[in-house]
Amino acid sequence: MTQAKQPIIQIRNVSKRFGKVTAVDNISLDILAGEFFVLLGPSGCGKTTLLRMIAGFEMPTEGQIIIDGQDMSLVPPNKRPVNMVFQSYAVFPHMNVTDNVGYGLRISGVSKGEIRDRVAEALELVKLGGFEDRMPDQMSGGQRQRVALARSLVMRPKVLLLDEPLSALDAKLRAQMQFELADLQDKVGITFVTVTHDQDEALSMASRVAVINKGEVAQLAPPADLYEYPANRFVADFVGSVNIFEGKLTLDEPDKAAVDCPGLGKIYLNHGVTGPHGADVWVALRPEKIYLHVPGEGKAVRAAAQDAPDGHNLARGTIKGMSYLGDITLYEIQLEGGQMIRVSRPNLSRHDQEDFTWDDKVSMHWRADSPVVLLS
Amino acid sequence: MFNRTPIAPLEYTRKLWMRSWVGLTMLFLYAPLILLMIFSFNDSKRNVVWKGFTLKYYEKALNNDSLVEALVNSLTIAALATIVSLVIGALAAVALWRFRFPFKGLVEGTMSLPIIVPEICLGVAFLIFFAKVDWPTDLPWPLNLSAITIAHITFCFPFVAMVVRARLASFNKEEEEAAKDLGATEWQAFRDVLLPHIRPALVAGALLAFTLSLDDFVITFFTSGPDTITFPVKVYSMVRFSVTPEVNAASTILILLTVILTFIALKLQGVKGIAETH
Numbered sequence: 001m002t003q004a005k006q007p008i009i010q011i012r013n014v015s016k017r018f019g020k021v022t023a024v025d026n027i028s029l030d031i032l033a034g035e036f037f038v039l040l041g042p043s044g045c046g047k048t049t050l051l052r053m054i055a056g057f058e059m060p061t062e063g064q065i066i067i068d069g070q071d072m073s074l075v076p077p078n079k080r081p082v083n084m085v086f087q088s089y090a091v092f093p094h095m096n097v098t099d100n101v102g103y104g105l106r107i108s109g110v111s112k113g114e115i116r117d118r119v120a121e122a123l124e125l126v127k128l129g130g131f132e133d134r135m136p137d138q139m140s141g142g143q144r145q146r147v148a149l150a151r152s153l154v155m156r157p158k159v160l161l162l163d164e165p166l167s168a169l170d171a172k173l174r175a176q177m178q179f180e181l182a183d184l185q186d187k188v189g190i191t192f193v194t195v196t197h198d199q200d201e202a203l204s205m206a207s208r209v210a211v212i213n214k215g216e217v218a219q220l221a222p223p224a225d226l227y228e229y230p231a232n233r234f235v236a237d238f239v240g241s242v243n244i245f246e247g248k249l250t251l252d253e254p255d256k257a258a259v260d261c262p263g264l265g266k267i268y269l270n271h272g273v274t275g276p277h278g279a280d281v282w283v284a285l286r287p288e289k290i291y292l293h294v295p296g297e298g299k300a301v302r303a304a305a306q307d308a309p310d311g312h313n314l315a316r317g318t319i320k321g322m323s324y325l326g327d328i329t330l331y332e333i334q335l336e337g338g339q340m341i342r343v344s345r346p347n348l349s350r351h352d353q354e355d356f357t358w359d360d361k362v363s364m365h366w367r368a369d370s371p372v373v374l375l376s
Numbered sequence: 377m378f379n380r381t382p383i384a385p386l387e388y389t390r391k392l393w394m395r396s397w398v399g400l401t402m403l404f405l406y407a408p409l410i411l412l413m414i415f416s417f418n419d420s421k422r423n424v425v426w427k428g429f430t431l432k433y434y435e436k437a438l439n440n441d442s443l444v445e446a447l448v449n450s451l452t453i454a455a456l457a458t459i460v461s462l463v464i465g466a467l468a469a470v471a472l473w474r475f476r477f478p479f480k481g482l483v484e485g486t487m488s489l490p491i492i493v494p495e496i497c498l499g500v501a502f503l504i505f506f507a508k509v510d511w512p513t514d515l516p517w518p519l520n521l522s523a524i525t526i527a528h529i530t531f532c533f534p535f536v537a538m539v540v541r542a543r544l545a546s547f548n549k550e551e552e553e554a555a556k557d558l559g560a561t562e563w564q565a566f567r568d569v570l571l572p573h574i575r576p577a578l579v580a581g582a583l584l585a586f587t588l589s590l591d592d593f594v595i596t597f598f599t600s601g602p603d604t605i606t607f608p609v610k611v612y613s614m615v616r617f618s619v620t621p622e623v624n625a626a627s628t629i630l631i632l633l634t635v636i637l638t639f640i641a642l643k644l645q646g647v648k649g650i651a652e653t654h
Contacts, residue, residue: 057553078556078557078561079559084553084557086550088548088550092555092568103555103568104558107560108559152557152558155559
């Protein structure tokens with residue numbers, strides 16, 4: 001993916017209030033030219049409002065949006081160098097595919113010949129060749145979405161905005177479209193800004209993700225950083241599945257740290273945290289980063305003969321719940337201190353799920369660099 | 377014959393009682409009209425018993441200058457009232473659908489008043505109103521129809537507004553935004569996206585307004601003068617003397633006219649579009 005350095009969209013201290021409700025609260029961020037930017041957040045967090053302000057359908061209460069160096073405050077939606085793919089696709093039901101895709105060019109007075117060529121090119125791009133004369137009601141949801149995509153791409157916008165582009169598709173098609181969208185973005189080189197509440201979508205397509213919570217940016221990072229180095233409890237919990245333990249920071253040196261969690265004991269880390277000593281902190285631990293085995297015996301899986309290899313943390317508990325998901329099995333384990341911890345384990349062979357069952361006493365260990373210490 | 381599939385519980389169209397019920401309903405609705413048409417060909421002045429076939433009453437009706445004049449008046453008023461109601465009604469519906477403004481509920485309620493207020497009251501109200509404002513009555517045709525036309529617009533446009541409003545409820549606002557996003561101005565988005573969506577409602581509303589205006593008697597009776605007789609008023613005055621086949625003939629022509637107009641409107645729109653409106 002090519003990434004130019006200069007920002008194509010600059011959002012400067014933008015707030016949006018509807019009466020007493022603050023939908024977007026003083027957000028500032030830059031979207032770089034050519035990137036696949038995702039606004040991720042739960043419903044009602046303000047991400048769609050932000051997108052609609054970029055498109056021009058909502059005006060910021062405060063702040064400024066600059067697109068391609070130009071202040072957009074007084075520019076109506078029909079004059080902005082961005083195009084949007086709507087959540088409902090908003091394909092014009094009384095026009096066939098060609099007329100839908102050619103609409104924007106037609107009203108801006110482009111010559112008939114050029115319209116024909118560019119529409120054909122756009123339809124080719126979204127793999128809808130041969131559908132020129134179809135009416136929208138003769139097409140599936142996925143095909144209508146491609147029409148909406150082509151209709152926007154044909155305008156050659158500087159930025160393409162996509163509002164929950166995959167939410168209406170079934171799971172298989174969604175997975176396929178995730179790849180296709182990323183591929184398409186790579187091909188046309190246009191900046192994509194997508195809104196989604198689906199973390200899988202965000203992680204798989206984005207070059208950078210802004211996690212939005214209650215109208216504010218909770219974290220802005222590339223997908224892998226978001227998952228492996230969440231900045232706070234909200235991001236850790238919203239992106240992926242996580243165990244969070246509250247504790248006190250008792251040791252904090254450049255190459256090691258320890259958090260004392262009531263009921264769990266000390267969790268050791270092999271790196272510094274730079275938090276105030278004795279502060280209340282939270283330790284986040286992903287379920288797939290925990291190894292599971294029978295305490296001190298040969299039925300141990302994946303890991304070592306001992307309960308925990310050097311440099312690993314160790315915990316014991318009892319399996320209280322299991323759910324077999326095919327590729328992995330999810331275990332709910334009650335720790336000796338009473339807390340619950342979630343562990344996932346890949347089913348590497350066809351019988352792995354038979355290794356453990358309800359009420360088994362188990363040991364868990366995890367590497368000292370697996371947990372993340374969160375200060376908020 | 378013998379391998380007919382048995383009638384399923386919900387296959388009402390194949391049940392005898394349902395078929396006879398539908399048949400009876402049809403009979404009840406259309407028997408009077410069909411009788412009226414048949415007796416327009418009756419060769420009898422009294423028009424009570426069938427005396428033989430004739431077309432002479434059609435000839436008589438078409439040669440009756442005052443009857444033809446009334447028909448022309450009615451059609452003119454109906455056409456004008458329809459056009460104006462369509463514009464006002466559609467605009468009112470769009471305004472009520474799109475904007476939030478103070479006293480919106482009141483405006484909406486007042487707008488449908490002409491539908492619920494008894495026609496006789498409206499008629500009297502118009503009579504008093506036009507007398508009070510001294511509305512000129514001696515204008516040349518077709519300006520002399522202005523009073524009736526205004527009265528007709530008053531009770532026609534709420535129907536148009538109602539039908540259009542119902543249709544607008546199913547409009548996806550994102551379509552309009554999409555048009556603007558692609559560079560359309562407010563007007564272009566209205567013309568290219570919103571108007572096509574409400575077109576079936578406009579056709580349905582126009583049909584409603586036209587027929588309502590064409591056959592209105594009560595309100596017209598109070599607002600018409602000696603020179604501005606409409607068809608229903610004329611028929612009423614003819615019936616007061618005797619029900620001759622001439623009245624039947626004139627009515628048959630009117631029925632034929634409305635059926636043809638409806639047919640054309642449906643053809644223009646596609647019946648499917650109209651059905652979608654309701």
